[in-house]
Amino acid sequence: MLKKERYRHFVSHFSAKQPNAETELNYNNPFQLLVAVILSAQCTDKRINQVTPALFQRFPTPESLAETTPDIVFDYIRSVSYPNNKAKHLVGMAKMLVDDFSSEVPSDIDQLQKMPGVGRKTANVIASVIYSAPTMAVDTHVFRVANRIGLTTGKTPLAVxxxxxxxxxxxxxxxxxxxxxLHGRYVCVARSPKCSICEITHICKYFQKNEKITKIFSEIGLGLKKN
Structure with a gap:
């Protein structure tokens, strides 16, 4: 199957099956999403959604977060990964958001990356989710699934x-x-992909390769039995 055809089938399938797919992080405005995405680095969305309600209640605006200290923020996010660094990043991000961007989350990728805790992946998430920009945030799920299916062959997140x-x-x-x-989180999981329930195995290089190997070993086994 040509790559162009694989992309066509991929888009066609998910456009029909998940036309309204969206982030599983809970948020009510761009500021809250920015906070949640910064917190979600190397942490599950489920954990972040447990932490953010109290955090958002205590710090509902960029101004309120900018006026506090990392030590106070730490108490609200102690259960997430790397809470010390993330507490510092959140306060620093809020101060820059207030001072440099009039408390409005920018849509520009380069402007977003100027803020503490905001790397390329986070910036791409904000731009795509809030502003529907044609940007692609590549996390471990995206990297794994895109390469497994055969949509990409990149060796780095940026290449993918x-x-x-x-x-x-x-x-x-x-x-x-x-x-x-979502496909990587619930179907094409890291260690034991659930190929038996996957609906796109017909375009998946990973599945087709494994199926071919299984067939070869099966034929070898049958040949040994005959001997």
């Missing part, structure tokens, strides 16, 4: 990002991010 952006229809890029994440 560029390949996906190049080949996906522009209007689908912001939602394709969620298709890949």
């Amino acid at each position: 990002e560029k390949e996906l952006v190049k080949n996906l229809p522009e209007h689908t890029i912001h939602i394709a991010h969620h298709w890949l994440i």
Whole structure:
């Protein structure tokens, strides 16, 4: 199957099955999403959603978060990964948001990355989710699934990002991010992908390769039995 055809089948399938796919992080405004995404680095969305209600209640605006200290924020996020660094990042991000961006979350990737705790992946998430920009945030799920299916062959997150952006229809890029994440989270899991319930095995290089290997070993086994 040609790569162009694989992309076409991928988009067609998920457009029909998950037309409204979205982030599983809970938020009510761009500021809250920015906080949640910063916290979600190397941590599960489920854990972040347990932490953020109290945090958002205590710090409902960029101004309120900018006026506090990392030590106080730490008490609210102590159960997430790397809470010390993330507490510092959140306060620093809020101060810059207030001082440099008039408390408005910017849509520009470069502007977003100027803030503490905001790397390329986080910036791409904000731009795609809030502003429906054609940006692709590549986390471990996206990286794994895109390469397994055969949509990409990139060895780095940036290479995978560029390949996906190049080949996906522009209007689908912001939602394709969620298709890949959700598929990786619930079906194409890291250690034992659930190929038996996957609906896109017909376009998946990983599945087809394993099926071929299984067939070869099966034929070898039958041949040994005959002897």
